[in-house]
Amino acid sequence: MYYKDLNLYDFFIAVMEPDSDDKLPSFFLNDSKNDQESLDAQKRINKTESNETLSDIHTTKVVRSTNRIHLPSLAIGAGIAVACIFCGMLMVNMINSETTPVLAETPQKQTEITKIQSLSVFTDNASPILGNPNAPITMVEFGDYQCTFCSKFFHETENLIITNYVKTGKVKILFKDYIILGQDSMNAANAAHCANDQKSFWKYHSMLYNNWAGEDTGWADLAHLHEFANTLGLDMDVFSTCMSDLKWNELVNLSSIDGQKLGVSGTPTFFVIDQNNDVIKIVGAQHYDVFKQIFDSVLDE
Template identity: 50%
Template structure:
């Protein structure tokens, strides 16, 4: 079941991505063998085609071994309740068993569906990436989560988080005020729409053969583990 508050205003937030500058699912549905087509050199008319770039572009730097055989892509919103549940209950186990051992690499992509603070938080993370601290900022955001649209991701707090992880504040603030990564954030949201996502978190596991498995919601570690192990045996 899609998290109600997250989905209800999703359509409106999409239109705000380039305007706002600074300021669970109950069941699992796995859909293996999503077809990934070669990236076309010319965009044809009609619905957007799903290519490998749909998964890998417009996101975070890779967490883990860039040559890992399996790729885990998360589409998330920093204000999302179930994204926070995944971060605290599942992500650390994936990190220890699969990412740190070189078996899986991870990419985080923005799907802002809750409110303006979600977009600002995404900007904060991408501006931190300019100083090679994306994942540190990603982690401090989820570590300070207290709800949806209640002010914890205000501009003031985002600045405090940047200071706490040791960012050059002049550079980070200039990036935020200039909304330097608006187009990347917008493009990531468009990628989520092309994949017909309706809530967060949503995951795609891309195996060594390029086939994908889709996972909806903050599923337990065992769900990811079973898929990873099956892919590693191929």
């Protein structure tokens, strides 16, 4: 994950009451005084469902080596073996402790209640809804298409969330742009919204991450962005005009400003919102088990 000043496992929860007259708390604000001046058409949320299947490919290679033991050194070898077994036991304990995110990373509710007037900062300037618009849980992701850990989340975790929670009507997802890696990221974000003009946001979103090839390596330049659109069968005249007009750049910039107001300083950052407007902030490409525990906890309330 990319940070300015956040720890990878930093979580917090703000319990929100939308009818209050209180203003956003300090951690939801930045020094920017830019108002959201986008047109209503730019701030709309298209309440559409998607049955797209996202790819999730992960290959791990295990390399093993064999060492010979010289007979005259057998006694010494036996002593070393005992020491290795002892060290191995210690390492197993360490690995177990590091791969148990449910115990180490589970956020606890704060007793202090934070109140805001609306959830528009989460839902304006966003993608169409992926999933059932009436799902009891909303997950908002702030991401950058060139971000390494955003790609990691897409390939290792997102498809599991879609399969187990989105397709079952429990969670709906919104994606919001938070540009941190330059012009190609900006162009890729604009391209996804241009694809949305042809009702293909999530297909294009998936196309981008399925073709991810690092940061600033040229995979998201204008030529490739047009190639992705053509591969999806989009109307290229409409798409090219949208891109050359920078049609959705203002929306992308406003989305980044929304992230700054919410204290986002790295990608990916997630906000999980329940029907009571309780909000859980998740920072980083966390393991699926972290999301699962949070979703299940909210659904059990």
